[in-house]
Amino acid sequence: MIIKEVDNSRSAREFLNVAKELYKNDQFWVCPLDKDINAVFNPQQNTFHSHGSCTRWILKSDEGKLIGRIAAFINENKAFQTKQPTGGIGFFECINDRHAAELLFDKAKEWLKSHDMMAMDGPINFGENDSFWGLLIEGYTTPSYGMNYNHAYYKKLFENYGFSTLYEQITNHLEVNKPFPERFTKIANWVANKPGYTFKHLEEGKLKKYATDFVEIYNDAWKDFENFVPLTIVNVLETFNKMKTVMDEKLIWFAYINDEPASVIVILPDANQMIKSFNGKLGLIEKLKFVYYRWKGVSRMRAVVMGTKHAYQKHGLESALFIKLKEYVLPLHQYEELELSWVGDFNDKMLSLHEATGATFGKKHATMRKVF
DSSP, rough: OOOEEEEHHHHHHHHHHHHHTTTTTTTSOOOOOOOHHHTTOOOOOGGGGGGEEEEEEEEEOTTTEEEEEEEEEEEETTTSSSOOEOOOOOOOEEEHHHHHHHHHHHHHHHHHHHHTOOOOEOOOOOOOOOOSSSSEEEEOOOOOTOOOOOOOOOHHHHHHHOOOEEEEEEEEETTTTTTOOOHHHHHHHHHSSSSSSSEEEEOGGGGGHHHHHHHHEEEEEHTTTOOOOOOHHHHHHHHHHHTTTTOOGEEEEEEEEETTTEEEEEEEOOOOHHHTTTTOOOOEEEEEHHHHHHHHHEEEEEEEEEEEOOOGGGTHHHHHHHHHHHHGGGGTOOEEEEEEEETTOOOOHHHHHHHHHOOOOEEEEEEEEEEE
């Protein structure tokens, strides 16, 4: 087998083609857009390059057939928050062969060790954890946009190399046309009508204002979680602008208490229903198809993120946000399912909220760690 670093346009294309080869007969896999993956490794498109570094490799058989790939990266804002400096690996794809997987893992480990790392987490993204994050270990159905999908045998490849689960990521599904539980609805309506409580959906013409509110809420809500790294307005504006092509501003809601940003939920139409036939491409034909699918509408939504400031986490704001969403969504007669954003098994509050809505189990991913 031959392992090669991605160092030119041809090897960058081959990096993309590894997945297309390995999943060509898989009915559930949806090929991510080439531009989305390329953007991760482009310093002009990914702000993480300003405080980190990354590289990637492809693996071929002796006959030249693409059989694997891996990327390794160091986020300097996060790498030194653990007891051992920890880098990351991601975009791992491999045939069902232990030796091939070990060649890829070894190459990533070698590079990370040369940059003074003592462990690696994976599969993760060189970016925010709302996309390309975690190893799918349960729920092998069609993924939503940005969610990792992989062959079931990958878990064994990771475990054989010495990776162990750091935490599990639970994704639950909500049937849009199914009424919320009575208690949930009662609390939500009571909260929605409290004096001083207001609820607003995002407005595309005021992205900077809502990006600022989002950062304020997010950084307060997650500040006590281990290895937390605050978001910046630049990060969030970059994300909001990327979302514009699929965004429905009335699916993104903010709650305010006496005009103070307090809670947020960000939901997007599931772009994977639009791009499934594109095979990663986004040329003129695909763009025309995308416009058509966007106009026609999709039946599935994905909650990208939810959060509430600590001071307001027992005020029922999340319940009220769901009610506001339903008031908009139900009359459309379009959406059938909402995939709630993944929740770490350490986040009891959010898991309890999912349960309160009547959501059911959808998928489970794992973020894993290998200490050298």
